Amino acid sequence: MSSLSDDSSLASSARDAPQAFATLYDRYVRRIYAYALRQTGDMVLAQDVTSATFEKALRHLRRKGWRSGSFLAWLYRIARNEAVHQYRKGNRMVDLSDRLSVTGEQESILEADQDKYHLREAFSRLSAHDQEVLNLRFFEALSSSEVAEMLGCTLPNLYLQVHRALQRLRKELEVENVDE
Amino acid sequence: MKQKTSTPDFDLNDWAQRLEAGAADDPELVLARRLSTQRDEPTQPADSYRLDLRSRLLQDYARPGRKVEGQANRTSYPIRWLYPFLATLVLLLILFLAWPRGVQGVSAAEILREARIGGILTANGDVIYDRLRLDWDMNGTRAENVTGEMWYSPGSQVYRYQLTSSTGEVLFYQAYDGEYTTQSVHNQPVGEQALEQVYRFHGFVPLWLDRPGEGGLLANPSPVNFWVLAVHQAMERKTDCTDMFCLLGLSEDGWDCAGTRCKYSFGEIGGLGNMGLELVLKGQTRLEDGREAYEMRLLPGGSLLQYVTGFGTVYVDTQTYQILKVAYAMKVIFRPVGMEMTLEHLERRWLDAAELPSDFFRTPPEGVSAVPWEGDLMNFLNSQYGYTENRAWVISSDPPSGTRISGKVTFNLEVGYHLTGLPYANLKSTLWGVGKDTGSPGSSVPIQGGDGVVQMSFTLDTDQLAEGAWALGTDLGIYIDAGPGFAINDLTLFDTQWCVRCDPSELPSQPAELGTYWRPKIEVVTIGQVAEGYQVKSVRASPTHVLLHRSGLYSEAELPKVVETEPIDLNGLTETQVFTVKLRLPEKGEMIGQPKASVTIEIGPSSP
Numbered sequence: 001m002s003s004l005s006d007d008s009s010l011a012s013s014a015r016d017a018p019q020a021f022a023t024l025y026d027r028y029v030r031r032i033y034a035y036a037l038r039q040t041g042d043m044v045l046a047q048d049v050t051s052a053t054f055e056k057a058l059r060h061l062r063r064k065g066w067r068s069g070s071f072l073a074w075l076y077r078i079a080r081n082e083a084v085h086q087y088r089k090g091n092r093m094v095d096l097s098d099r100l101s102v103t104g105e106q107e108s109i110l111e112a113d114q115d116k117y118h119l120r121e122a123f124s125r126l127s128a129h130d131q132e133v134l135n136l137r138f139f140e141a142l143s144s145s146e147v148a149e150m151l152g153c154t155l156p157n158l159y160l161q162v163h164r165a166l167q168r169l170r171k172e173l174e175v176e177n178v179d180e
Numbered sequence: 181m182k183q184k185t186s187t188p189d190f191d192l193n194d195w196a197q198r199l200e201a202g203a204a205d206d207p208e209l210v211l212a213r214r215l216s217t218q219r220d221e222p223t224q225p226a227d228s229y230r231l232d233l234r235s236r237l238l239q240d241y242a243r244p245g246r247k248v249e250g251q252a253n254r255t256s257y258p259i260r261w262l263y264p265f266l267a268t269l270v271l272l273l274i275l276f277l278a279w280p281r282g283v284q285g286v287s288a289a290e291i292l293r294e295a296r297i298g299g300i301l302t303a304n305g306d307v308i309y310d311r312l313r314l315d316w317d318m319n320g321t322r323a324e325n326v327t328g329e330m331w332y333s334p335g336s337q338v339y340r341y342q343l344t345s346s347t348g349e350v351l352f353y354q355a356y357d358g359e360y361t362t363q364s365v366h367n368q369p370v371g372e373q374a375l376e377q378v379y380r381f382h383g384f385v386p387l388w389l390d391r392p393g394e395g396g397l398l399a400n401p402s403p404v405n406f407w408v409l410a411v412h413q414a415m416e417r418k419t420d421c422t423d424m425f426c427l428l429g430l431s432e433d434g435w436d437c438a439g440t441r442c443k444y445s446f447g448e449i450g451g452l453g454n455m456g457l458e459l460v461l462k463g464q465t466r467l468e469d470g471r472e473a474y475e476m477r478l479l480p481g482g483s484l485l486q487y488v489t490g491f492g493t494v495y496v497d498t499q500t501y502q503i504l505k506v507a508y509a510m511k512v513i514f515r516p517v518g519m520e521m522t523l524e525h526l527e528r529r530w531l532d533a534a535e536l537p538s539d540f541f542r543t544p545p546e547g548v549s550a551v552p553w554e555g556d557l558m559n560f561l562n563s564q565y566g567y568t569e570n571r572a573w574v575i576s577s578d579p580p581s582g583t584r585i586s587g588k589v590t591f592n593l594e595v596g597y598h599l600t601g602l603p604y605a606n607l608k609s610t611l612w613g614v615g616k617d618t619g620s621p622g623s624s625v626p627i628q629g630g631d632g633v634v635q636m637s638f639t640l641d642t643d644q645l646a647e648g649a650w651a652l653g654t655d656l657g658i659y660i661d662a663g664p665g666f667a668i669n670d671l672t673l674f675d676t677q678w679c680v681r682c683d684p685s686e687l688p689s690q691p692a693e694l695g696t697y698w699r700p701k702i703e704v705v706t707i708g709q710v711a712e713g714y715q716v717k718s719v720r721a722s723p724t725h726v727l728l729h730r731s732g733l734y735s736e737a738e739l740p741k742v743v744e745t746e747p748i749d750l751n752g753l754t755e756t757q758v759f760t761v762k763l764r765l766p767e768k769g770e771m772i773g774q775p776k777a778s779v780t781i782e783i784g785p786s787s788p
Contacts, residue, residue, distance in 0.1 A: 173211075
């Protein structure tokens, strides 16, 4: 989890102090890259998204300074927009349900792990928005307030979205179990 | 007031606290915990990339000129704080005044976002299938319980959409299989007339208009345009965007929202200036069927206001965020348009291509024959918008046009026609209005290509019209606008208010009403020479084109392709200048908008 006060302090300093920006970069570049990679499924695209994210963040901080809120959520927001931009340019994003997939060498484990398989199948049938909400909240390890800030909604509204998404996931899982 | 975040049997705050505490005492929380255990370690970027990017960013940081402008000249301390303080006060005042009493806690942005249910579908098949139930009143032509169906691949390489009445008759059909387009000659349903024949032609020509102010759902409200726009949006976005908001171009993307208002910019369109839309959350209302809906007003913005007045309203279910109803009442340039449509999205699912017949996107529904079309396709399509030489006009009418009428009156008309752009047409005299019974349907006369005269009639009952009602003939009718303060049962029908529709072409009737819109380019006229040692580097006019209208009979030769500016004197100029100049309009051209342009003459030293 990020340290909000420390991030804010560094982000405020980043307008005039390159070292402050460098610290923030070192702190979050891995997470943003990992997020970009999961969104695009392509290392080159993930690098493009990551570069654009930090370039835009730097430009913004230099021009307008930092105001308030979660720096990490803000970075994620930029990265998300960049990933969508890549998507619109024709570079398809990966299925978020792949978060629940496993690598080839783990396939035998997967076959044995029916629960995980059903969860993945159910997750893949959720709407893109539901997937995104659950992905950010549970897989990206962002706090609820950070996810709310990133998605530009209020915290109660985020909880409502999470609850609805979980409800729909549960229903999909029930369908999975019935089908089985 | 409906609380958005809680219901009587569910306490969201309590649930949220339990979620954060890691509780697992309800099925959703159990699931939440299960998802949390699925986290995996983030993939690391290559060190070389990470360090290289870091170095590049810091170089950017150090680059001169990146410093914030004005940073060295900051406003003096007390003044520096005064402005934000005053701005905050003003903002608070605006928020207080603009706060919608019925929708506390819900912003326009949130509704747009929530409405992206299934915004981008996860690929799970080859073809997306959407099914809707539609009721509409389209300028007086009503239809109920129509089923709208659309099948299309992501990116719309193939698609098919059709409207089917409750009795199973096909009202509209259009399909594209990647090679051939198959569609009716109508660009929208003709009443509840069943479709018997469609044409098939090679290639893809989407049915939408690209003339400014006439290119969208705003300007051409009809259930078909709804679909056409839907496909258009989907193709433009090249995504799997399928929910109704997204398809209407009303998705969250691209909108700039604050509070109850969102703005969307189309940017410069056709050289006619920046056009945009504004979406305003007006409040919460209960529809006739009892469903609660957010009422969102859709308004033209920017230079679109020159062409479109009025507004549309979109009603969004407060629970599901589906669009329940779309209503329009507006004028496009000089032409009133109106539609009220309720819709219910019944189904959306993915289909495997194998589930559909192999020629599904080429073969029309049973009972509808497909005829090869070998003619001039653009002429054929454009004939629907009056671009061709097709004409119909009122030779005489009894009672004559201009008669003040009251009660039930039957008009007998003698209508001449000149039909060249179509193999056949139906001249009809059905009347329509917006939510009003404007009169009894008149006759329908089939005509063949060529010239001729037919007798037609229609009946108008002014007692059936409410004050302020307006009606415009889709087929053959009259335009009525009592306006506020005028009794509707004492109408005067003026000559210029006659219009005739030559089905499927929509045509003006009288010479006074005949006419067209066209979009010539602005040509900048200059005189004189710039100062010695200098040269004109470039000449730019803004806008680059103008929209002109002319009434009466015309030929293509009378529609100039360029409009000149008043001459700009360059004598002695040594630097770039911007001029505002009048335009020299053609004698019979009426400008839509201001007849002037901004011209930038870029001047620089002569090249050695």
